[in-house]
Amino acid sequence: xxxxxxxxxxxxxxxxxxxxxxxxxxxxxxxxxxxxxxxxxxxxxxxxxxxxxxxxxxxxxxxxxxxxxxxxxxxxxxxxxxxxxxxxxxxxxxxxxxxxxxxxxxxxxxxxxxxxxxxxxxxxxxxxxxxxxxxx
Amino acid sequence: xxxxxxxxxxxxxxxxxxxxxxxxxxxxxxxxxxxxxxxxxxxxxxxxxxxxxxxxxxxxxxxxxxxxxxxxxxxxxxxxxxxxxxxxxxxxxxxxxxxxxxxxxxxxxxxxxxxxxxxxxxxxxxxxxxxxxxxxxxxxxxxxxxxxxxxxxxxxxxxxxxxxxxxxxxxxxxxxxxxxxxxxxxxxxxxxxxxxxxxxxxxxxxxxxxxxxxxxxxxxxxxxxxxxxxxxxxxxxxxxxxxxxxxxxxxxxxxxxxxxxxxxxxxxxxxxxxxxxxxxxxxxxxxxxxxxxxxxxxxxxxxxxxxxxxxxxxxxxxxxxxxxxxxxxxxxxxxxxxxxxxxxxxxxxxxxxxxxxxxxxxxxxxxxxxxxxxxxxxxxxxxxxxxxxxxxxxxxxxxxxxxxxxxxxxxxxxxxxxxxxxxxxxxxxxxxxxxxxxxxxxxxxxxxxxxxxxxxxxxxxxxxxxxxxxxxxxxxxxxxxxxxxxxxxxxxxxxxxxxxxxxxxxxxxxxxxxxxxxxxxxxxxx
Numbered sequence: 001x002x003x004x005x006x007x008x009x010x011x012x013x014x015x016x017x018x019x020x021x022x023x024x025x026x027x028x029x030x031x032x033x034x035x036x037x038x039x040x041x042x043x044x045x046x047x048x049x050x051x052x053x054x055x056x057x058x059x060x061x062x063x064x065x066x067x068x069x070x071x072x073x074x075x076x077x078x079x080x081x082x083x084x085x086x087x088x089x090x091x092x093x094x095x096x097x098x099x100x101x102x103x104x105x106x107x108x109x110x111x112x113x114x115x116x117x118x119x120x121x122x123x124x125x126x127x128x129x130x131x132x133x134x135x136x
Numbered sequence: 137x138x139x140x141x142x143x144x145x146x147x148x149x150x151x152x153x154x155x156x157x158x159x160x161x162x163x164x165x166x167x168x169x170x171x172x173x174x175x176x177x178x179x180x181x182x183x184x185x186x187x188x189x190x191x192x193x194x195x196x197x198x199x200x201x202x203x204x205x206x207x208x209x210x211x212x213x214x215x216x217x218x219x220x221x222x223x224x225x226x227x228x229x230x231x232x233x234x235x236x237x238x239x240x241x242x243x244x245x246x247x248x249x250x251x252x253x254x255x256x257x258x259x260x261x262x263x264x265x266x267x268x269x270x271x272x273x274x275x276x277x278x279x280x281x282x283x284x285x286x287x288x289x290x291x292x293x294x295x296x297x298x299x300x301x302x303x304x305x306x307x308x309x310x311x312x313x314x315x316x317x318x319x320x321x322x323x324x325x326x327x328x329x330x331x332x333x334x335x336x337x338x339x340x341x342x343x344x345x346x347x348x349x350x351x352x353x354x355x356x357x358x359x360x361x362x363x364x365x366x367x368x369x370x371x372x373x374x375x376x377x378x379x380x381x382x383x384x385x386x387x388x389x390x391x392x393x394x395x396x397x398x399x400x401x402x403x404x405x406x407x408x409x410x411x412x413x414x415x416x417x418x419x420x421x422x423x424x425x426x427x428x429x430x431x432x433x434x435x436x437x438x439x440x441x442x443x444x445x446x447x448x449x450x451x452x453x454x455x456x457x458x459x460x461x462x463x464x465x466x467x468x469x470x471x472x473x474x475x476x477x478x479x480x481x482x483x484x485x486x487x488x489x490x491x492x493x494x495x496x497x498x499x500x501x502x503x504x505x506x507x508x509x510x511x512x513x514x515x516x517x518x519x520x521x522x523x524x525x526x527x528x529x530x531x532x533x534x535x536x537x538x539x540x541x542x543x544x545x546x547x548x549x550x551x552x553x554x555x556x557x558x559x560x561x562x563x564x565x566x567x568x569x570x571x572x573x574x575x576x577x578x579x580x581x582x583x584x585x586x587x588x589x590x591x592x593x594x595x596x597x598x599x600x601x602x603x604x605x606x607x608x609x610x611x612x613x614x615x616x617x618x619x620x621x622x623x624x625x626x627x628x629x630x631x632x633x634x635x636x637x638x639x640x641x642x643x644x645x646x647x648x649x650x651x652x653x654x655x656x657x658x659x660x661x662x
Contacts, residue, residue, distance in 0.1 A: 018222035018238050020311020023351045023438070026551050027558045029662055041662050044311045045226075047234060069222055070477070070587065074237025100477055100584050118442040118475050119571040121562045 019069035065095035143356035151511035172412035182501035188466035194219035198254035219243030227646025230595030240591035266297035272314035274301035298339035319653035325376035349392035352554025360527035368537035384426030393459035402516035404462030433459035448472035477584030
């Protein structure tokens with residue numbers, strides 16, 4: 001696949017489902033941008049299929065999902081399933097929101113690379129993204 | 137050295153008698169219960185009776201939520217506050233594809249009158265007051281409530297409560313919008329007119345800054361953007377031919393209470409003074425009730441932490457105290473597990489108990505506006521007021537609230553403030569107990585409440601039965617009449633009520649309006 005700029009990490013920050021709380025997504029998006037990441041923000045109310053389409057169109061290295069409505073198990077799983085279906089499982093999926101600790105192991109098993117819950121410093125997220133994707 | 141308030145205003149270490157310059161209490165404060173209502177909207181405030189304790193609740197099915205309401209009533213709560221799930225709030229039925237995973241999660245799933253009837257079973261609707269957090273489909277849920285009341289034999293003039301019905305702040309902060317601004321405002325005017333004629337004691341709107349604050353707005357931004365939305369609603373209703381005094385007494389507001397008590401008290405007092413002046417001077421209101429800013433308060437959920445969650449009990453008590461010292465008419469105190477999941481029975485009860493301690497074990501209810509005349513509070517009230525008026529002026533310069541929304545003004549300002557707060561928290565400049573200071577090495581495990589995932593299937597089955605059983609021809613005709621009204625100028629609530637009575641679903645009614653009005657697509661960049 002043709003790559004635009006090997007050194008520039010490209011992330012789609014997405015709000016799947018019907019949840020309208022975008023404070024966290026926007027803060028993380030800005031923080032990533034401030035550390036040199038190219039960020040595409042999807043806006044609210046995205047179906048998993050739209051998010052995967054965006055990630056493929058934008059040739060993204062990763063997708064950051066934010067869900068505060070409790071629908072994370074369904075929506076994260078659906079994004080991962082669609083990525084596999086489209087042969088794009090190399091796109092790193094991470095996320096955050098109001099996600100109980102008890103759900104995190106199952107999300108990791110599904111293939112989510114990392115889950116960041118409330119109170120996580122933005123620095124921890126941006127550092128993680130750079131560490132995971134800089135070598136790619 | 138001056139410290140900065142949440143609105144970015146200086147707070148000096150000491151204030152004296154000269155804090156507010158030449159200062160005329162008669163002009164700035166007036167008497168409690170009198171213009172400009174700085175000291176509160178009622179002469180006796182809590183000395184007569186305390187605020188209404190109104191705990192927002194609802195999850196899963198109508199059956200489960202009904203049980204929670206019955207329990208809240210048994211525990212002494214005085215008003216219900218219904219949380220709807222996101223599909224209901226977005227006008228989708230539980231079996232719509234986009235609803236997958238969201239059904240019953242953040243509130244109760246209501247698809248039709250059959251669900252609404254179950255939700256209020258055994259609750260006498262002439263004796264409770266019910267607040268419904270519903271915005272874009274507010275008319276739909278209000279009419280369902282009225283229909284259930286009719287079935288209970290309760291006439292509409294006995295119904296009391298509030299619909300949030302504030303779609304402008306959805307574009308700014310909360311995100312559960314459906315239609316574009318213009319038809320949304322027309323619908324708002326239809327609701328005002330309908331309620332004036334049919335449900336006169338209903339609060340037709342709760343103009344909300346809470347969600348802006350949760351999204352990151354400062355106190356000055358919160359009241360400025362909210363009051364500017366209020367101005368837009370008043371202009372809309374006046375343009376639709378209503379007399380200001382015919383609807384303004386039924387307008388209510390909704391704000392946050394943060395842990396920063398002093399500035400919050402100043403904020404509430406400033407908001408009352410600004411609104412009174414706007415209503416009197418700009419809109420020529422004559423009825424004092426039109427000038428009163430009555431408001432509900434919820435404690436700041438965004439200040440609660442997932443770390444050491446029991447500490448949130450303390451934060452909520454402080455926030456609740458700020459709301460009471462600021463003269464709120466009703467209060468929701470958050471549960472301490474808010475940053476983790478939906479409240480459990482126990483955490484919801486503790487949240488209510490917090491209010492009961494404030495109301496019955498402290499002396500803050502003994503006298504009205506206890507901070508009046510405090511050097512710092514009066515100075516901060518003036519300063520928050522000035523900062524808010526400046527922001528309201530910028531919105532006017534952009535052509536009013538809707539035009540400013542279309543420019544992305546309010547959302548941009550709020551997001552900048554949210555990012556600043558995140559950076560201050562990251563750097564440790566802003567201390568959050570248990571998060572960036574005073575952490576535990578290992579957090580105790582916490583078992584949150586979970587919503588049964590089977591609810592989605594159960595709701596889908598109920599819908600399937602409903603669609604098989606109802607008179608489809610009657611539904612189709614009613615929806616056709618609804619669309620006709622939406623295309624023209626007739627009040628759409630009357631045909632909408634007919635459609636809902638015929639068992640059209642929430643999703644079908646909203647889809648009919650989507651066909652006529654389209655949907656709102658924001659220009660949402662970074």
